[in-house]
Amino acid sequence: MAAADPHESLRRRFRWRLPARFSIAEAICDRWALRSPGRTALLTKRPxxxxxxxxxxxxxDASQALAAALARRGVGRGDRVAIFLPQGAEAVAAHVATSRLRAIATPLALAFGPDALSFRLRDSGARALVTCAAGLARLRQVDEPLPALETIVSTDGAEGDALDYAALLAAGGGVEPVAGSPDDPALMIYTSGTTGPPKGALHAARVLLGHLPGFRMTHDGFPRPGDLAWTPADWAWAGGLLNLLAPALHHGVPVVAQPAAKFDPAGAFALIEETGVRNAFIPPTALRMMAQVEGPGGRLRAPLRSLVSAGERLSEAAFEWAPEALGAPVNEVYGQTECNYVLASAAALGVSKPGFTGKPVPGHRVAVLDQEGRACAPGQAGEICIRAPDPVMFLEYWRQPEATAARFRDGWLTTGDQALVDEEGYFRFLGRDDDVITSSGYRIGPSDIEDCLARHPAVALAAVVGKPDPLRTEIVKAFVQLRPGASPSAELARELSRFVRERLSAHEYPREVAFVEALPLTTTGKLIRRALRDAE
Known part of the structure; x- marks a missing residue:
């Protein structure tokens, strides 16, 4: 008799039971504050x-006072509150305060320049902005008017029209959370803009509840005694906010906050060791950077209990490196800003395979469909699609009904991501539809080539795109960022082409290799291949 499959058993038993009333403020803050007000929520580490x-x-207390101050200035249900802050207690208080007012939290990455900031503030029509000194400096560089923005709060003291956060908290005031429907709009996260102008993906409050089953599964029965969570990912990104911060706080587990402007791979090891982090969400780019740390500083003395990664495909090299260096297998997660945490690995449940993202998380129906909407055969490439409705699925693109409608087909949310499913039901991510390269009749996903290049000792990061070619339709072109000490040369370019050809196939190797100082990345660490294609 075959052994029971624990993942399949979970999937078959699972049923969504969403409450009739729900408040994010109550879920991630107030219920724990009422039980044990001294319980630690955050541990902030500054250099x-x-x-x-x-x-x-x-x-x-902070979120009540901030909510009261915003309410006095007319902010209320449905208004957008932009949160332009680094990791820290102020960012969490701003999210909780926004939820108390049944307003819509709109987190923005502090790495945004003035144009990116201006676009999102204007597009969202944000009525209030909570930021810091660095954010105010960026705001002063915005040339275009922001007529909707009426209230600015600075966590670093009053400046110009900005109100002093500390003074508002000292003034006190209270706004208790009012639980609305879990379907009420609560959060708007802008897409990363890898395939076009960013769009505001509007989510209901239920998006938090929709992340909890997958979060618990990928973090091996989370929470457990002694758990302590951390991510280097910006909390303005769905990965930082929904893949770690909010679920951990919901479970009453402390989160380590590090208001760092730039990821430091050696510093990441030191932070984990110093604070005793047990559960981490680390994007693939950050894992690749950590793998390049040499010496004893590139290995944890106290192992992680759980490790999750998402944002782009995890390389097989990182998959193999993580258990030895970090002490835990890395569970990969797939999702988009519009619908997140729907595919995952879970090593503790036996769902783990190098080169494959994983299987559908219980509660989510995910399939690979062809252009006619039919399920693809095992091994056949198609588009990842997610069945609607789903608790983690977005409500709409902000004020873009046509773009919203274009994402749905016959009851499925189309992702634009290409993948295949093998005979065991594992999903292998190939790339975005517009990233897939058509060369001499072959459809080539860039990720396999990028992973292969990253195994070469001279390569730090690599990105692959299709370059128009009159004979082959497209050829594979690689853009390579070298490790310190390696020098670009024609011979190295030929060596990298041979390296891929010998390890993959004759139709996948890059016919052109360009060396670059740095690859274009979004604030979430994703490659912006569009920028490389546009430069051709």
Missing amino acids: GEPLVATSYGALR
Whole structure:
């Protein structure tokens, strides 16, 4: 008799049971503050300073006072509140305060320049902005008027029209969360813009509830005693916010916050060791950078209990490296800003395979369909599609009904991502539809070639695109960022082409190799292949 498959058993038993009323503020803050106000919610680590603990009770008080101040200035249900802050207690308080008002939290990455910031503030019609000194400096560089923006709060003291966050908290005031429907709009996250202008993906409050089953599964029965969570991902990204911060706080598990402007791979090891992080969400690009740290500083003395990665395909090299260096197998997750955490690995449940993302998370129906909407045969490439409705599925693109409608076909959300499913039901991500290269009749996903190039000792990062070619339709062109100490040359370019040809196939090797100082990345660490194609 065959052994029971624990993942399949979970999938078959699973049923969504969403409450009739739900508040994110209550779920990630107030319920813990009422039970144990001194319970630690956040541990903030700034360079050269000791850890600073923030309790659930302190978060509740700060968010109540901030919500009261915003309410006095007319912010209410459905208004957009932009949160332009680094990781820290102030960012969490701003999210909780926004939820108290049943307004719509609109997190923005602090790495955004003035044009990116201006676009999102104008497009969202944000009525309030909570930011810091660096954010105010960026705001001063915005040339275009922002007529909807009426209230600005600065966590670094009053400046110009900006109100002092500390003074607002000292003034006090209280706004208790009002639980609405889990389908009420609560969060708007802008897409990363890898395939076109960013769009505001509007989510209901239920998006948090929709992430919890997958989060618990990929973090091996989370929570457990002693758990402590951390991610280097910006909390303005769905990965940082929904893949770690909000689910951990929901479960009452402290989160380490690091208000760093730039990811430091050696510093990541030191932070994990110093704070005792047990559960981490680390994007693939960050894992690749950590794997390049040499010496004893590139290996944890105290192992992680759980490790998750998402944002782009995880390389097989990172898959093999993580258990030895970090002490835990890396569970890969797939999703989009519009519909996240729907495919995953879970090594503890036996769902783990190098080169494959994983299988559908219980509660989500995911398939690979062809252009006619039919299920693809095992091994046949097609488009990843997610069945509607789904708790993690977005409500709409902000004020773009036509773009929203274009994402749905016959009850499925189309992702534009290409993949195949093998005989065991594992999904292998190939690339975005517009990233797939057509060469001499072959359809080639860039990820396999990028993974192969990354195995070469001279390569730090690589990106692959299709270059128009009159004979082959397209040829494979690689853009390579070298490791320190390696020098670009024609011979190295030929060596890299041979390296791929010998390890993959004769139709996949790059016929052109260009060396670059740095590859274009989004604030979430994804390659912007469009920028490389446009430069051709």
